[in-house]
Amino acid sequence: MLSRFWYFVVAALVGVGIAAAFVAQGSLNQLHTTRLEEQLVRDRAELELWLRYDARVRVDAIAPMAANADVRGALREASARRTAAVASRLRNRLSRTLVTLNNQLEEGAGQLVLAVDRAGTIIAQLGGGDAPPAGAGGGRFPVVRRALTGYVGDDLWVYNEAAYRIAARPVVDGGQYVGAIVHGMALNGTLAQRLARRIPGASLGFFRGAQLLASYAPTVAGAPGGPELEAVLPSALADEALGEGATAPAPVGERAQGVVSYLTGSAAHARVGYVIARPTTSVASPLALFSEAPESAMDAVSWPLVVGLPLLLALLGLLLTFVERDRPLAGWKRAVAGRHSGGATRIDEGRQRGPFRRLAADLHA
Secondary structure, X not given: OHHHHHXXXXXXXXXXXXXXXXXXXXXXXXXXXXXXXXXXXXXXXXXXXXXXXXXXXXXXXXXXXXXXXXXXXXXXXXXOOOOHHHHHHHHHHHHHHHHHHHHOOHHHOOOEEEEEEOOOEEEXXXXXXXXXXXXXXXXXXXXXXXXXOOOOEEEEEEEOOEEEEEEEEEEEEOOEEEEEEEEEEEOOHHHHXXXXXXXXXXXXXXXXXXXXXXXXXXOOOOOOOHHHHHHOHHHHHOOHHHHHOEOOOEEOOOOEEEEEEEOOOOOHHHOEEEEXXXXXXXXXXXXXHHHHOOHHHHHOOOHHHHHHHHHHHHHHHHHHHHHHHHHHHXXXXXXXXXXXXXXXXXXXXXXXXXXXXXXXXXXXX
16 A cells, blocks of 8 residues: 555656646746847847937037038038029039048948038938939928037938938038038948847847838847848837837747837838847757756756655655565465465464455465
8 A cells, every 4th residue: 555655656746847847947938038028128228329329429420521621611602692503513512522521431421411501402412312403401300400500410311212310410610500411321231230239139120111121130040030020010010009119029930029119200200110129038848948957057956866865765665665565475475385385274364464364364265
């Protein structure tokens, strides 16, 4: 009876161990999910800070453009009355100067550079698609209006169907504001890569509506690429939480989670924003707990207890088996041997244990 009870105890311990392994697996996966969601929140905060920092850096970088004597002279002349011939001459001269100054920025060279006069009229343009018609103005943009009154600033534009991060700086000549320089960097793969490297391990993509404009995926196992990032945009754009800041962490592809947010600026109504995603980390099975556990966790295991306790239980089981089965069997063998040799005519039923007592009674009967 003791050995049978011991079988139940051992089976119960095995069941508890299996349940504990599954609980540990589920708890660890839940912990990984919670940490991933917290990391995505931090990634978004860091990206916003890097975007603001990038804007400040570009505002400072274009200071030589705004201080250039040729730029100041051209915008001063453009702000005065002028004929169409004068405007054309200024545009050509100022464009050549802006090309030279923009190239000097090297990696910070803008894909869109505008020079506007005191009235906000675009005098010269580099990049940005088709050139504006004569007399076109940019003074209605808030960042340009602020620059024309002496303030530096940054913004987000959709200009000729392309999205740009904008930095603007006033141009001062003779103590008067004679115009402004507007510097734009396109939301392209280069910008996505540069910003994503500042939040290591995360995939980053810029979008306009349901279209992904640019993306970058790090060389990390499970990191989602452009197609996976673009696939989440339709559902994210329908999420009311997006208009309040950002969506909650949601699956991206099969092995990642991400958040979607709009960029702040004048182009917010055009649904321009970004998506950040990271691969999920999960334990596939309870057995994987051992292979994926860090060395520090394995070193913390009390191996004498892990090895000694099962060995002690095994010895106790053997002892119970010996007490319950082997000793009664040995007594029965001695009794049968004594009767066979003629030393006794009966087997003493009282000295037998367990089923052997019944067997002796049946034999006598």
